[in-house]
Amino acid sequence: MVVRNQIRVIYGDTDAMGHAYYGCYLRWFEAGRSEWFRSSGATYRELEEMGVFLPAVEAHCKYQKPAFYDDLLTVVTTFQFSGPARLRFDYRIEHEGELLATGYTVHVCMSRDRKAIRPPEALKTLLHSMEEQS
Amino acid sequence: MVVRNQIRVIYGDTDAMGHAYYGCYLRWFEAGRSEWFRSSGATYRELEEMGVFLPAVEAHCKYQKPAFYDDLLTVVTTFQFSGPARLRFDYRIEHEGELLATGYTVHVCMSRDRKAIRPPEALKTLLHSMEEQS
Amino acid sequence: MVVRNQIRVIYGDTDAMGHAYYGCYLRWFEAGRSEWFRSSGATYRELEEMGVFLPAVEAHCKYQKPAFYDDLLTVVTTFQFSGPARLRFDYRIEHEGELLATGYTVHVCMSRDRKAIRPPEALKTLLHSMEEQS
Amino acid sequence: MVVRNQIRVIYGDTDAMGHAYYGCYLRWFEAGRSEWFRSSGATYRELEEMGVFLPAVEAHCKYQKPAFYDDLLTVVTTFQFSGPARLRFDYRIEHEGELLATGYTVHVCMSRDRKAIRPPEALKTLLHSMEEQS
Numbered sequence: 204m205v206v207r208n209q210i211r212v213i214y215g216d217t218d219a220m221g222h223a224y225y226g227c228y229l230r231w232f233e234a235g236r237s238e239w240f241r242s243s244g245a246t247y248r249e250l251e252e253m254g255v256f257l258p259a260v261e262a263h264c265k266y267q268k269p270a271f272y273d274d275l276l277t278v279v280t281t282f283q284f285s286g287p288a289r290l291r292f293d294y295r296i297e298h299e300g301e302l303l304a305t306g307y308t309v310h311v312c313m314s315r316d317r318k319a320i321r322p323p324e325a326l327k328t329l330l331h332s333m334e335e336q337s
Numbered sequence: 338m339v340v341r342n343q344i345r346v347i348y349g350d351t352d353a354m355g356h357a358y359y360g361c362y363l364r365w366f367e368a369g370r371s372e373w374f375r376s377s378g379a380t381y382r383e384l385e386e387m388g389v390f391l392p393a394v395e396a397h398c399k400y401q402k403p404a405f406y407d408d409l410l411t412v413v414t415t416f417q418f419s420g421p422a423r424l425r426f427d428y429r430i431e432h433e434g435e436l437l438a439t440g441y442t443v444h445v446c447m448s449r450d451r452k453a454i455r456p457p458e459a460l461k462t463l464l465h466s467m468e469e470q471s
Numbered sequence: 472m473v474v475r476n477q478i479r480v481i482y483g484d485t486d487a488m489g490h491a492y493y494g495c496y497l498r499w500f501e502a503g504r505s506e507w508f509r510s511s512g513a514t515y516r517e518l519e520e521m522g523v524f525l526p527a528v529e530a531h532c533k534y535q536k537p538a539f540y541d542d543l544l545t546v547v548t549t550f551q552f553s554g555p556a557r558l559r560f561d562y563r564i565e566h567e568g569e570l571l572a573t574g575y576t577v578h579v580c581m582s583r584d585r586k587a588i589r590p591p592e593a594l595k596t597l598l599h600s601m602e603e604q605s
Numbered sequence: 606m607v608v609r610n611q612i613r614v615i616y617g618d619t620d621a622m623g624h625a626y627y628g629c630y631l632r633w634f635e636a637g638r639s640e641w642f643r644s645s646g647a648t649y650r651e652l653e654e655m656g657v658f659l660p661a662v663e664a665h666c667k668y669q670k671p672a673f674y675d676d677l678l679t680v681v682t683t684f685q686f687s688g689p690a691r692l693r694f695d696y697r698i699e700h701e702g703e704l705l706a707t708g709y710t711v712h713v714c715m716s717r718d719r720k721a722i723r724p725p726e727a728l729k730t731l732l733h734s735m736e737e738q739s
Contacts, residue, residue, distance in 0.1 A: 213505060214515075215360050215498045217353035219406050219653075224349045225661040225710075226635070229628035230483045237481060237541065247482075248541040251621075259627040263665045269719070272353050273505065273516040308627075317671070347639060348649075349632045353519075359527040359576075360497035364617045367494070371615060371675065381616075382675040385487075393493040397531045403585070407639065407650040442493075451537070483626045487619035487674050494617050540621050 204333050208238040210276045222269035228304055229262055232294045235278035236308070239292065243333050245326070255323060257290065257310040264306035274298050283334050288312060288321050290330065338467045342372040344410045356403035362438055363396055366428045369412035370442070373426065377467050379460070389457060391424060391444040398440035408432050417468050422446060422455050424464065472601045476506035478544045490537035496572055497530055500562045503546035504576070507560065511601050513594070523591060525558060525578040532574035542566050551602050556580060556589050558598065606735045610640040612678045624671035630706055631664055634696045637680035638710070641694065645735050647728070657725060659692065659712040666708035676700050685736050690714060690723050692732065 218224040240247045285291040296304040352358040374381045411431045419425040430438040486492040508515045545565045553559040564572040620626040642649045679699045687693040698706040
């Protein structure tokens with residue numbers, strides 16, 4: 204499933220070069236990922252309440268065009284497994300149809316006490332169903 | 338006791354106006370507060386490990402001159418009680434002897450389960466001894 | 472005029488205490504202010520393109536209840552002059568009808584070369600008309 | 606040349622999972638890069654004053670162990686050209702001798718009006734001399 208959500212670039216996101224700071228994109232990826240979970244029917248907040256955490260083990264971003272203050276961006280998020288216990292999200296940041304940046308993050312499942320765990324069956328079923336739709 | 342610590346303004350702290358974003362000052366106040374605790378002999382991390390949290394209930398900042406990328410700032414932090422269970426920290430942000438901003442934050446004691454508590458005696462004794470030195 | 476806009480708390484806004492970091496509120500105030508300008512008919516981006524900058528000279532926040540990850544907050548923004556060349560915005564952060572925080576920021580007019588200027592007549596007229604509606 | 610600098614994890618860097626937010630690492634990489642330039646004898650601020658900007662076109666991070674509040678981290682930064690006009694910085698984030706994360710960023714030269722430019726000769730000479738020492 205492809206999930207889109209919108210982000211308004213605020214002044215606090217910009218830097219002295221006049222456009223959005225390169226670190227902000229990981230925040231926007233996270234916002235996209237969060238909306239992706241909401242669209243899947245299970246919010247990430249609920250996952251954590253069940254004791255499942257999904258810390259990032261890898262993040263990547265390619266910056267193609269800058270984003271400016273007040274731009275209304277679209278984050279396009281898709282999901283695929285990249286191993287039995289590795290979740291990969293891909294992101295595109297767009298503005299008025301133009302591609303500004305692409306990136307991905309890889310996540311593993313962790314328990315509340317920071318032990319690596321395999322994704323619970325319910326989560327796996329949900330993720331597989333979402334993957335098939337993408 | 339007056340505690341000084343240094344902060345380097347990074348690019349990510351700046352905004353499109355070319356100077357440090359107004360929200361960064363609360364981060365710098367926190368860094369000053371954290372160093373203040375370290376100087377007191379009890380780090381804030383240790384307080385939390387004992388189950389004492391000090392959330393801010395009020396924050397204030399007056400901005401007098403801008404801070405720029407790469408400036409090496411000094412945060413000057415002092416402490417006083419502003420009520421039996423209210424901790425007040427005052428801050429000055431300086432650059433090469435010039436005053437850039439002043440501010441304060443007020444904090445209360447909270448337990449791990451977010452209940453307001455009175456400061457434990459050990460903390461109170463420590464804070465009073467630090468207050469007297471200020 | 473009273474302007475409302477919505478903010479989703481992301482994971483990057485939270486801190487180890489489990490709720491939104493106290494510094495985030497100044498970002499949310501800025502987002503509210505930005506929407507207020509948009510509602511007034513003149514975006515802050517357009518003001519800057521005309522060479523008018525509105526740096527904050529003061530910011531204040533009272534924190535009453537914490538905001539949590541994934542909360543959909545409402546920022547309620549109003550405006551009044553607090554002197555012939557001082558703009559004051561007041562903010563309320565609400566969640567599901569509950570008040571989480573209140574605050575204000577004070578701004579002055581500045582030219583591109585960082586000189587204090589009086590608000591241009593067009594801006595003054597616009598701000599006065601918005602003030603009357605509030 | 607290998608450049609080391611230290612970063613204290615503040616509360617504002619942490620998230621509800623109890624460790625540093627994954628987006629913070631790009632800020633720390635930037636702080637490392639900035640110190641690298643300072644060690645080279647030409648601060649990045651001076652480069653910008655000469656009209657040379659080095660926006661990131663790519664960023665990558667692998668997270669191996671979490672960083673916690675109050676940790677004093679070391680950022681280890683090295684440099685190499687990855688093409689005649691592409692600058693690549695590699696980073697290691699360490700805590701008490703343990704490796705927490707690795708990453709890199711790739712940068713191009715840009716003029717003040719956002720046009721891609723080749724690195725000026727003086728910068729190229731400086732970067733080559735630093736590369737040889739690494």
